[in-house]
Amino acid sequence: MNVEFPAPPTFPPAEHTLTNIEGVKAAGVAAGIKASGAPDVALLVSDIPMAAAGLFTTNHFAAAPVKLCRSHLLRSHGNVRAVVINSGNANACTGAQGERDALSMCEQVAKALGCPVHEVLVCSTGVIGVKLPMEKVSKGIEAALSSLSSEPEAGRRFLKAIMTTDAFAKEASAKVGDALFAGVAKGAGMIQPNMATMLSFVATNVELRAEMIKRALPGIAQASFNAVHVDTHTSTNDTFLLLSRKTVKGDPSWSKHAEGVARRLAWLIARDGEGATKVTTVEVTGAATDDAARAIAQRVVGSALVRTALYGNDPNWGRFTSAVGNCPEVRDARSLSCVLQGIEVFKAGEPAPFDKAAASKAMAVEDVRLELKLKDGPGKASLMTSDLGYRYVQVNAEYTT
């Protein structure tokens, strides 16, 4: 068999990046943590404390930097001067030494900025179970500190330095009047292997209090990063931070703008599902409740059978309906209809006549929409997933050996 892999997609850069937020500087440098010599230490610094809140992995094996971030956010009441990140090594499953190393990264930055150590957050992403090469990390932080800049290019260097297996950079922004939201993310989709953490940093100039961010963050994540199928794995290092530089007056709909940016970043993560050729959004409507709808959508996006059919542009409604048919949350399966890219392929519990070639052609695009309609109630949910193709197997079977 000969399999050709398409080149990774390219996307135009976002209009704004992190350094477009007034008072925010960034850096990204190569410190030699990655064998490839690619950038691997990133630093984000604000001139005054930003209000911040974060969401973190729920994995039992949460990495040292994740635990430290949680603790620092508590101690600083959500006041954050800087975030320091290394890629190439996750500092996870590294015991007490790992905790000392994470703290030492914060201390180095805090000392240079002259701020309390708990105003510095730290993230790591990369291989797990290997101790950080602290000499390299420390030199990298030193270089990052001295190359901090508010140029847009500095924001892009920051982004490059947080990437690991990403096939392309992920950024998004929104500007509404004076309000600016800029975000970056790293993570390769559904996969989250032991080197593919999801990290995302969204900053805004809108004046927000840390408690406001903390309250809004779960809803924003539910509609974005948590709406991406993560292949049953949540990494040891997953981190999502939202930071406010408090420059312009608050806008009551600020969380909608932040959600838009986060949702675009989540789409890009799904699109980069290590070998993915498209993103499929599964929309369930008419379920008994929103929770039921989400559970049904989860079952569909989590199915390797569904995801291989999506890869093959196969309008195989049998896979969609059998996934739905396996959900205890479904009350009346006989009401199920499936609409794939606007084409009804299954209607009220029975196959609908449709042009298979046309449906297959309609699936051969970047963005696929699969609607699953029930009549159990008002519940709805929308989740994104990547397809599962040969490249997924290649990346994941040949990863560490």
Place this chain on the structure above:
Amino acid sequence: MNVEFPAPPTFPPAEHTLTNIEGVKAAGVAAGIKASGAPDVALLVSDIPMAAAGLFTTNHFAAAPVKLCRSHLLRSHGNVRAVVINSGNANACTGAQGERDALSMCEQVAKALGCPVHEVLVCSTGVIGVKLPMEKVSKGIEAALSSLSSEPEAGRRFLKAIMTTDAFAKEASAKVGDALFAGVAKGAGMIQPNMATMLSFVATNVELRAEMIKRALPGIAQASFNAVHVDTHTSTNDTFLLLSRKTVKGDPSWSKHAEGVARRLAWLIARDGEGATKVTTVEVTGAATDDAARAIAQRVVGSALVRTALYGNDPNWGRFTSAVGNCPEVRDARSLSCVLQGIEVFKAGEPAPFDKAAASKAMAVEDVRLELKLKDGPGKASLMTSDLGYRYVQVNAEYTT
């Protein structure tokens, strides 16, 4: 990329097959339901009513023959003279016509045998959403009726005629004193796409009452067919029947023998996971309860990341531990140890030093054992899964188009 697929494995035939049970005859013929011309109508007949019970799919879209089987077993109080099966068409999602067709298959057999229609069971497996070609099916049943035989070869023809995407025939037997257990199965592993139903028929000469079988069946299935990871999909047609020809006196440990046969059949199904190269048995011990252990094992065997690592012979403990770390059923993850093919790769929450090349080599076998040890309590569970390789993608992405 050039990918070579290994030839499907071969296994020696089981010592005994269904027709070795006294009084049992079988047939398997080609009726033209399958475009390939392969055998597609199978018939099993006993001279006297067998005591029988069955387990069936829980999918909301249970096929017409499944519903009819349930009803016939109730009406006949578990007295079964015959089972008629067609492959190539699942008679699922076929509405009222499908129900009439399933009944008509039973009627034809009952008339020929001179028994009540509810003493005949029916199974179908194949594409869903397509009406049965009843003229062909009826001629096939006629041919099967006239070629019934008690020769071992007839049992094997029966087996061939129930197969669809199977890469090899699946049979198993056990003889303990005079007690004989013989079973066959069809099904290609973890996958259960819209053509890959799991069907299994195990027959014995041991005298059992239908109620005894009914009571024992869930336990037997839990340790065998339900211990195989089914990729979140349960097909519309899954059926497991256990039949007693009531020839020799009962043996109190009969259910253990039946379980052994069923477990071997389940292993063969996992081994045939459409492109699988091995079966991995995941054994969880020390979980809080047996249910917790099963939930943890499910999380591990259901992970596409774990399954690609198994395919790549990659002793990637990060995938195993991160899967375990994501289980809410785990109480103390820091006690986790992982033993892969006898090699400890993770000990008490931290990586253990091991020879990676040797571990990888130890994984390159038919049967892989992964032990996950916790210290939460006495709970244990054992599940089987196939690995996930290029061939899985090929089979499932290019299936119906």
